[in-house]
Amino acid sequence: MTDAIQPPSFVETAAVEVTGLSRSFRGKVALDEVSMVVPSGTIFGLVGLNGAGKTTLIRHLIGSLKATHGRVRVLGDDPVADPEGVLKRIGYLTEEDSLPKWIRVGELIDFTRALYPTWDEAYAAQLCDLFSLSRSTKLSSLSKGGRARAGLLVAIAHRPELLILDEPSSGLDPIARRDILEAIIRTINDDGRTVLFSSHLLDEVDRVCDHVALMHDGRIIETTTSNDLSASYIEIVFRNRVPTIAKPQFDGVFGWQASGDEWSAVVKSDAFDRNVFASTYELIETRPLSLERWFAARVSRSAADAAKEELANV
Numbered sequence: 001m002t003d004a005i006q007p008p009s010f011v012e013t014a015a016v017e018v019t020g021l022s023r024s025f026r027g028k029v030a031l032d033e034v035s036m037v038v039p040s041g042t043i044f045g046l047v048g049l050n051g052a053g054k055t056t057l058i059r060h061l062i063g064s065l066k067a068t069h070g071r072v073r074v075l076g077d078d079p080v081a082d083p084e085g086v087l088k089r090i091g092y093l094t095e096e097d098s099l100p101k102w103i104r105v106g107e108l109i110d111f112t113r114a115l116y117p118t119w120d121e122a123y124a125a126q127l128c129d130l131f132s133l134s135r136s137t138k139l140s141s142l143s144k145g146g147r148a149r150a151g152l153l154v155a156i157a158h159r160p161e162l163l164i165l166d167e168p169s170s171g172l173d174p175i176a177r178r179d180i181l182e183a184i185i186r187t188i189n190d191d192g193r194t195v196l197f198s199s200h201l202l203d204e205v206d207r208v209c210d211h212v213a214l215m216h217d218g219r220i221i222e223t224t225t226s227n228d229l230s231a232s233y234i235e236i237v238f239r240n241r242v243p244t245i246a247k248p249q250f251d252g253v254f255g256w257q258a259s260g261d262e263w264s265a266v267v268k269s270d271a272f273d274r275n276v277f278a279s280t281y282e283l284i285e286t287r288p289l290s291l292e293r294w295f296a297a298r299v300s301r302s303a304a305d306a307a308k309e310e311l312a313n314v
């Protein structure tokens with residue numbers, strides 16, 4: 001950790017502040033100078049391809065990895081220096097089916113209750129009903145979705161200030177996924193609480209998150225809000241005026257996709273000159289950018305930039 005590294009100063013209250021965090025495993029970079037601020041009271045989505053570094057970042061937030069380079073603050077504290085102080089204020093659920101299978105739902109609740117001073121017994125009972133969980137059922141007799149619900153119950157029944165979910169919906173049926181999303185929304189409806197949610201399922205992220213950070217190759221390549229996304233970018237659909245299979249060339253336009261003789265691409269709204277573009281291409285329509293299209297376009301641009309950099313270094 002370097003004392004000289006300071007968190008960005010523009011956020012008044014941040015549930016999570018990560019500054020200059022790097023981590024390698026056996027020489028392979030998993031996190032590369034990651035800086036991220038999760039404002040309090042938001043539902044913050046963390047998206048990225050497999051291996052982008054999401055879980056490694058989250059493991060630093062819950063204190064299971066110590067920052068060897070960079071700085072991590074969760075609810076204002078260092079999760080490694082003060083694990084008890086931080087962990088009792090957060091809820092955590094991972095995609096891993098890691099709860100002990102031999103335990104009964106009631107035993108899991110009793111055991112977890114003892115760890116949290118803010119445990120809300122009435123809320124836990126309400127969640128048991130909502131998730132159709134019986135205290136006497138062993139986790140081994142529940143389905144994967146049932147065990148995910150039990151994990152969710154013990155992650156939120158102490159009404160955490162920060163709920164961290166690492167791919168919670170992976171491999172679950174649509175009803176279990178719906179329960180998880182509703183729990184996220186319920187958590188955030190308690191004033192000032194924050195949810196950090198990593199997922200591959202962009203439609204879910206789009207539905208619940210107000211902020212989204214895109215990770216790629218161990219870096220956060222862009223953070224946006226739903227409002228910023230529609231204000232900053234548009235998707236354009238167009239045709240070449242002269243028939244050709246060559247990829248169009250136009251500054252500031254990226255994320256090309258071909259469909260028949262039509263192309264679609266993404267462009268920064270403030271950099272797009274419709275008249276200049278229309279002198280070369282036949283513009284068919286412009287439309288707001290979806291989160292999924294933004295994700296694919298930004299990831300492919302980042303990969304293309306990395307390839308160019310590599311070529312320049314040869």
Ligand SMILES: Nc1ncnc2c1ncn2[C@@H]1O[C@H](COP(=O)(O)OP(=O)(O)OP(=O)(O)O)[C@@H](O)[C@H]1O
Nearest residue numbers: 025026029030048049050051052053054055056057
């Ligand atoms: N304990 C470890 N030992 C060695 N390599 C690791 C370890 N943990 C993560 N990695 C590597 O670090 C990189 C980032 O992995 P990470 O699990 O953080 O990505 P992710 O974005 O969560 O991926 P996924 O969506 O598949 O879960 C990957 O290349 C992974 O193989």
